Amino acid sequence: MAAVSRGFHGRRRDEAEAARLAPGQYLTQDFPVLSAGPTPHQPLDAWTFEVRGAVNEPRSWTWEQFQALPRERINVDIHCVTKWSKFDTRWTGVSIDTLLEGVETSAGYVLAFCDGGYTTNLPLEDVRGGKAWVAFEFDDEPLHPEHGGPARLLVPHLYFWKSAKWLRGIELRHEDSPGFWEGYGYHNYGDPWKEQRYAGD
Amino acid sequence: MERAAVRRRLTWQLARVVEIVTENARTKSIVLDAAEWPGHRAGQHVDVRLTAEDGYQAQRSYSIASAPEDEHLVLTVERLDDGEVSPYLTETIRPGDELELRGPVGGYFVWEESLGGPLLLVGGGSGVVPLRAMLRYHGAVGSDLPARLLYSARTQADLIYRRELEGFDTTITLTREPWAGRTGRVDRELLEEVAWPATDHPLVYVCGPTGFVEAVADALVALGHDASRVRTERFGPT
Numbered sequence: 001m002a003a004v005s006r007g008f009h010g011r012r013r014d015e016a017e018a019a020r021l022a023p024g025q026y027l028t029q030d031f032p033v034l035s036a037g038p039t040p041h042q043p044l045d046a047w048t049f050e051v052r053g054a055v056n057e058p059r060s061w062t063w064e065q066f067q068a069l070p071r072e073r074i075n076v077d078i079h080c081v082t083k084w085s086k087f088d089t090r091w092t093g094v095s096i097d098t099l100l101e102g103v104e105t106s107a108g109y110v111l112a113f114c115d116g117g118y119t120t121n122l123p124l125e126d127v128r129g130g131k132a133w134v135a136f137e138f139d140d141e142p143l144h145p146e147h148g149g150p151a152r153l154l155v156p157h158l159y160f161w162k163s164a165k166w167l168r169g170i171e172l173r174h175e176d177s178p179g180f181w182e183g184y185g186y187h188n189y190g191d192p193w194k195e196q197r198y199a200g201d
Numbered sequence: 202m203e204r205a206a207v208r209r210r211l212t213w214q215l216a217r218v219v220e221i222v223t224e225n226a227r228t229k230s231i232v233l234d235a236a237e238w239p240g241h242r243a244g245q246h247v248d249v250r251l252t253a254e255d256g257y258q259a260q261r262s263y264s265i266a267s268a269p270e271d272e273h274l275v276l277t278v279e280r281l282d283d284g285e286v287s288p289y290l291t292e293t294i295r296p297g298d299e300l301e302l303r304g305p306v307g308g309y310f311v312w313e314e315s316l317g318g319p320l321l322l323v324g325g326g327s328g329v330v331p332l333r334a335m336l337r338y339h340g341a342v343g344s345d346l347p348a349r350l351l352y353s354a355r356t357q358a359d360l361i362y363r364r365e366l367e368g369f370d371t372t373i374t375l376t377r378e379p380w381a382g383r384t385g386r387v388d389r390e391l392l393e394e395v396a397w398p399a400t401d402h403p404l405v406y407v408c409g410p411t412g413f414v415e416a417v418a419d420a421l422v423a424l425g426h427d428a429s430r431v432r433t434e435r436f437g438p439t
Binding site: 002003004005006007008009010011012024026032033034035036037038039040082083116117146180181184185197198199200201 | 209210211213215248250251252253254256257258259260261262285289293294298299300301306307308309310411415418419421422428429431432433434435436
């Protein structure tokens, strides 16, 4: 049982808002930026997206080829481990299902890799079945570099550090190994509804 | 990169407020007696949880302002007018109250002497808080690695830790007030003049509002600094 903070009343929310907020989160109308280093600025003509690792045949797309893939519009709530949540974010992107179509693999995990060296790890089943996208538009505009443009992973059912910015590909793996923040004490899986912020949560 | 070998579950603990220090009109330092605090590294932050009488809770993260070697754990909090937690921490809480926290959190925006230098710290506004922890640590361990702080604030009245920071190799620039010192934003020119040159391969920590960090980090990369040696922490909306 938590101790009562003398004189704290807090800002009550209506029930609908409270039900959409994962535990320990607060709602923001802004779109905060969190990155561990400088924002990479990758020219589109040198951008590729790769599916590699434990697959029968690695795949690669140029930006132009990637833009020709079937795209989806995604409207989701997002939850950042630093406590903010944002409702009804609107994205355009390519489903990971599309990128993995016809790929044969016995891998159980993926490692997302990015410009700037960032990585994050996820179970393969968490990026399949309509649960994850490579997003390149936000609010119908090209995704701003600060927010991960030209393209970022979008995995809205997990804390947002799993939605890696400046994404360049996914590596399918038989073994799970921690990505960047997972190696610094953040939770390996990161379910906001179970408040899995840090290792051991 | 160094990684913690042993993972300890971070549990909530109660700390007692020993003292409240006014840093500027909006900013207070909360000096805590945290008996169960496991220790931290300079640059890390802590999660704070407030609980109302009916059980309603709110959590936020704050940078740690104290060095690991300091007697007390210190959080420096700037009041956000539309905030939910910072007005409580800057206006309501008082010595003797208990504050629930867990941490330390974060392991990348951290400086330890083993990471080397020279050390360049660039802070905007309350972004100077974790950098102050690094400077205090640098002093506490008697490091002879060169360390330099570039600190941007709006006016003299906005400066925090002023006297303490002036005891280090600190350059202050003000963006909204003319004074005897430097004025203007931290841009490429100022970095070229004040920062260690890229050829010295400094380890750089930049903390502040998003726009500030984006501009400084971009300027550092443009000056030839290795992006992998520029560590950033951003806060606030875009």
